Amino acid sequence: MNYEERQQAKLERYEELAQRRKRESQERYKHSKSLSDCIPFGQPILVGHHSEKRHRRDIKRIQNSMDKSVELQKKAEHYEKKAENIRNPTAISSDNPEAIDLLKEKLIGLEEQREKIKEHNKKARKENKEQYPVYVLPNLSGNIKSVKDRIERLKNLAKIEEIEEEINGVVLKVDKEENRVRLFFPSKPSEEVRTKLKQNGFRWSPYNSCWQRQISEYAIYLAKEIIKGVRA
Secondary structure, eight states: OOHHHHHHHHHHHHHHHHHHHHHHHHHHHHHHHHHHHTSOTTOOOOTTSTTHHHHHHHHHHHHHHHHHHHHHHHHHHHHHHHHHHHHSOOSOOTTSTTHHHHHHHHHHHHHHHHHHHHHHHHHHHHHTOOOOOTTHHHHHHHHHHHHHHHHHHHHHHHTOOOOEEEETTEEEEEETTTTEEEEEOSSOOOHHHHHHHHHTTOEEETTTTEEEEEOOHHHHHHHHHHHHTSOO
């Protein structure tokens, strides 16, 4: 599967997840509303009455359903945003096979922009005209450095070999096509191991049924260190 096919697969998955979470959110909202409709508007809790426990229980169920509805709606918006980023990308994805070339083009544009600003400021000083704000050039230089650093990281990434090995029953897979270091556990890892994974940047992927993070030499090192401590 090439980059375009992977992006299309991701787009379809994010769109499906967004729709599913929207439906679940609406179902939770309807459930919350159906419960609240059973309680007369403005009806206070009758303390000491036989209905008190049921009333309090219903209020808690209403609140829980509404909270879950809001949570699911936020998840739907999260997936919609990820889908939109694929349809109209503004960032250069590291797993794009043309990423280095695209970043080099971006670098050239930024450096040309910096030179133009310098020339403008130089001319403005001579003619006693307004210059660019003092923060513009430092910010631009910071962006240039970030792009240069990213190009170097991607060049180093290209040197990383794809591997798939088992350590203490855990499969470590370095997938360059997906730009991921992945850990496949035979069963749910202990809370201690899950904490270590999260602390070191690994996140659970329900779609791939594994813990993963973006590729780097350091990520591979961390993965090996974590699973060395797992009991076989």
